[in-house]
Amino acid sequence: MRAENAESARRAAQRAEAQRINPPSPPRPATRAGPLCPVCGSPMAARLAKKGRRKGQHFWGCTRYPRCRGTKPMGGR
Known part of the structure; x- marks a missing residue:
């Protein structure tokens, strides 16, 4: 049981270190x-x-x- 807890703690520390080194990129704004x-x-x-x-x-x-079937012809007609 102790070995499992130590392994979980080690993996959690590795994930935290990876997040610190390579933080997730912010979401890109939607372009229209x-x-x-x-x-x-x-x-x-x-x-x-x-x-x-x-x-x-x-x-x-x-x-x-x-969910929505809205369409328009090209060229804005």
Whole structure:
């Protein structure tokens, strides 16, 4: 039992030392490259239609898909 506790303490000390030497980087701020979704207000991402009558055409799609299905044509039309 003592050996297990000593091993746990040693590993915890190693993790703490690693955090001190290499602290985690701060989260990057979100960048907004496209418009906002007209349905939910989230950022939109450039997408490519893979099937259907608009196959091969680019459009803006909500980044919350499939929870939100908001889309916009490219060019802001």
